Amino acid sequence: MHEFSLMEEVLRAVRDSAREEDIRRIHRVQMTVGAMGCAFPPALETAFSVLTEGDPLFQGAALEIVERAVRVRCATCGWEAIGRDARFVCEECGSSEVEILAGEELTVDGYEGE
Numbered sequence: 001m002h003e004f005s006l007m008e009e010v011l012r013a014v015r016d017s018a019r020e021e022d023i024r025r026i027h028r029v030q031m032t033v034g035a036m037g038c039a040f041p042p043a044l045e046t047a048f049s050v051l052t053e054g055d056p057l058f059q060g061a062a063l064e065i066v067e068r069a070v071r072v073r074c075a076t077c078g079w080e081a082i083g084r085d086a087r088f089v090c091e092e093c094g095s096s097e098v099e100i101l102a103g104e105e106l107t108v109d110g111y112e113g114e
Ligand SMILES: [Zn+2]
Pocket: 074, 075, 076, 077, 078, 079, 090, 091, 092, 093, 094, 095
């Protein structure tokens, strides 16, 4: 499953960083996932709990996902819409010059630990 390999990469980066910072226990990992991104938050959460199970570094750690709605704007007339599914035609003027302003994010924002 796609979210598992993604989460493996996220955890590898967090582990490497924690080792460098001499962090022994992670409390939370924060991510931003856009509604149009390629990952499904519940699947990421499942992957997180499966992949961190039995790992003392992540004992009791939580994954926090901020979900970003899709925002699009027409480059021709300035029409904006939020939370629509991906329709790339302006509802005002019919232009197909619709830009995606937000909703494609897939980032690790950071983690907390000690
Ligand atoms: Zn338009």
